[in-house]
Amino acid sequence: MNIVMAASECAPFFKTGGLADVIASLPKALASKKHNLTVILPKYRSMPSEIQKQLQFEGSFDVWVKWRKQYCGLFSYKQDKVKYYFIDNEYYFNRAHLYDEPDDAERFVFFSHAFFETLQTLQLIPDIIHCHDWQTGLIPLYTKARVYQHPVKTVFTIHNLKYQGVFPLSIFHELLHLDPVHMGGLELDGMINFMKGALIHADWITTVSPSYAQEILDPYYGEGLENYLTNRISSITGIVNGIDEDIYNPQSDLNVSVPYSRNYAGKKENKRVMQQELDLNISKDVPMFVLISRLVEEKGLPLLTHILDELLSTETIQIIIMGTGEACFEEAFHSISNRYPDSCRFINVFHEGLAHRLYAASDFFLMPSRFEPCGLGQLIALRYESIPIVRETGGLKDTIKPYNEFNGEGNGFSFTNYNAYDFLNTIRYAIHLYYQPTHWNRLLKNVYKSKLNWEHSASCYEDLYNMLLQVNEEENYDHDRRQSKSVTEREAHLIIR
Numbered sequence: 001m002n003i004v005m006a007a008s009e010c011a012p013f014f015k016t017g018g019l020a021d022v023i024a025s026l027p028k029a030l031a032s033k034k035h036n037l038t039v040i041l042p043k044y045r046s047m048p049s050e051i052q053k054q055l056q057f058e059g060s061f062d063v064w065v066k067w068r069k070q071y072c073g074l075f076s077y078k079q080d081k082v083k084y085y086f087i088d089n090e091y092y093f094n095r096a097h098l099y100d101e102p103d104d105a106e107r108f109v110f111f112s113h114a115f116f117e118t119l120q121t122l123q124l125i126p127d128i129i130h131c132h133d134w135q136t137g138l139i140p141l142y143t144k145a146r147v148y149q150h151p152v153k154t155v156f157t158i159h160n161l162k163y164q165g166v167f168p169l170s171i172f173h174e175l176l177h178l179d180p181v182h183m184g185g186l187e188l189d190g191m192i193n194f195m196k197g198a199l200i201h202a203d204w205i206t207t208v209s210p211s212y213a214q215e216i217l218d219p220y221y222g223e224g225l226e227n228y229l230t231n232r233i234s235s236i237t238g239i240v241n242g243i244d245e246d247i248y249n250p251q252s253d254l255n256v257s258v259p260y261s262r263n264y265a266g267k268k269e270n271k272r273v274m275q276q277e278l279d280l281n282i283s284k285d286v287p288m289f290v291l292i293s294r295l296v297e298e299k300g301l302p303l304l305t306h307i308l309d310e311l312l313s314t315e316t317i318q319i320i321i322m323g324t325g326e327a328c329f330e331e332a333f334h335s336i337s338n339r340y341p342d343s344c345r346f347i348n349v350f351h352e353g354l355a356h357r358l359y360a361a362s363d364f365f366l367m368p369s370r371f372e373p374c375g376l377g378q379l380i381a382l383r384y385e386s387i388p389i390v391r392e393t394g395g396l397k398d399t400i401k402p403y404n405e406f407n408g409e410g411n412g413f414s415f416t417n418y419n420a421y422d423f424l425n426t427i428r429y430a431i432h433l434y435y436q437p438t439h440w441n442r443l444l445k446n447v448y449k450s451k452l453n454w455e456h457s458a459s460c461y462e463d464l465y466n467m468l469l470q471v472n473e474e475e476n477y478d479h480d481r482r483q484s485k486s487v488t489e490r491e492a493h494l495i496i497r
């Protein structure tokens with residue numbers, strides 16, 4: 001299959017969150033199944049210079065954004081059998097930040113038009129166009145609005161429903177090359193909503209875990225789009241993310257001080273090095289907890305700030321929090337780490353190498369999210385043999401099974417309700433089991449066995465694409481037959497589907 005993905009970030013080129021890791025690893029996994037994978041991305045300023053030097057200039061063309069005629073350069077880069085194309089326009093993408101610019105609507109409308117110009121320039125005929133998150137939300141609609149000689153199906157993946165790409169209604173006439181008949185499909189509460197457009201027009205919608213696919217039908221998680229999602233219920237699938245086990249590998253990771261794998265003594269050496277590095281008491285036996293996250297409310301940080309004092313004053317543990325984000329959380333963590341200098345550290349930056357060392361050093365990884373479409377932190381933690389303590393929501397619920405002392409099953413700890421004391425009690429229970437070698441060893445064995453790579457999930461995407469193309473073929477067949485005969489019931493069903 002010719003699969004073309006459109007996304008707004010991809011590691012190692014540029015990253016603000018988990019989306020970048022997925023776009024770095026899913027295409028690679030699909031390419032290894034012998035499909036042709038092309039990924040089209042904006043070319044932002046933050047691309048590392050050593051990669052910039054290796055880019056190949058493929059040419060340039062004009063892209064119209066209503067009355068504005070804009071230059072568009074096209075660069076390419078090949079890695080792991082995946083072909084990456086970068087859309088170059090200094091005015092739109094040579095900025096300090098990837099998003100949250102006042103002209104985001106115009107920047108991603110330009111990107112959407114440039115996406116189609118790129119296909120045309122390369123004479124690339126996709127079978128599947130797979131778009132990710134709101135920045136690419138207009139592409140399914142533009143795909144429909146274009147007349148394609150070749151049938152193409154669109155898939156739209158929701159990585160986080162909270163971020164929808166919401167802009168004033170005026171951009172419809174100002175920026176979008178669309179007949180006014182399409183305004184209704186994009187409008188929500190008097191605004192243009194890119195995500196809504198994708199939910200209505202994509203041939204299929206996926207979310208990054210089965211539980212999140214269910215949850216977002218409910219107003220609590222639906223972010224105002226639950227009715228549109230419910231209307232598409234028969235075309236939504238949840239497929240859990242994997243991680244690239246070559247990149248996240250405690251045995252070959254150059255960031256990790258002492259390489260290890262399935263060897264708790266080796267892991268404890270990393271704890272000792274980290275205690276030294278952060279000037280904490282050196283002790284192999286004290287349980288070490290880490291939280292590595294964007295510091296925003298949805299990550300469940302209010303639960304942590306609520307119980308941290310009580311936890312640190314009653315338990316002998318070490319806790320390290322790393323990340324940047326909302327000022328209220330940064331202040332709370334600064335203040336608490338000042339009050340508990342022997343047991344708490346707050347690292348108020350995000351540093352990839354140090355993050356890997358923290359995964360390697362820790363015994364427990366905290367992720368009490370209020371909602372979590374998939375979550376990669378808990379998967380990386382499992383890979384580095386740090387036991388996740390999570391709230392049972394979205395992908396956390398699908399990937400972490402709570403340890404059960406009676407049958408020895410489970411690869412972490414979890415709690416159901418979004419409640420600070422349920423979180424605290426779960427942490428206490430985890431500490432209790434940490435000191436019981438029989439349970440602890442069983443738990444570690446289950447962690448070692450957790451399936452974390454893309455193998456299964458990439459096959460699920462492959463099946464989905466095949467199913468869509470199958471429907472396509474049947475539709476075409478049906479279209480031909482309709483010229484002469486009436487459609488049979490089964491074929492009619494397929495068309496509706």
Ligand code: GLC
Pocket residue numbers: 017018019022159160208241372373374375376395
């Ligand atoms: C978003 C979600 C996160 C998910 C990631 C990759 O960042 O918040 O849960 O793991 O996208 O799909």
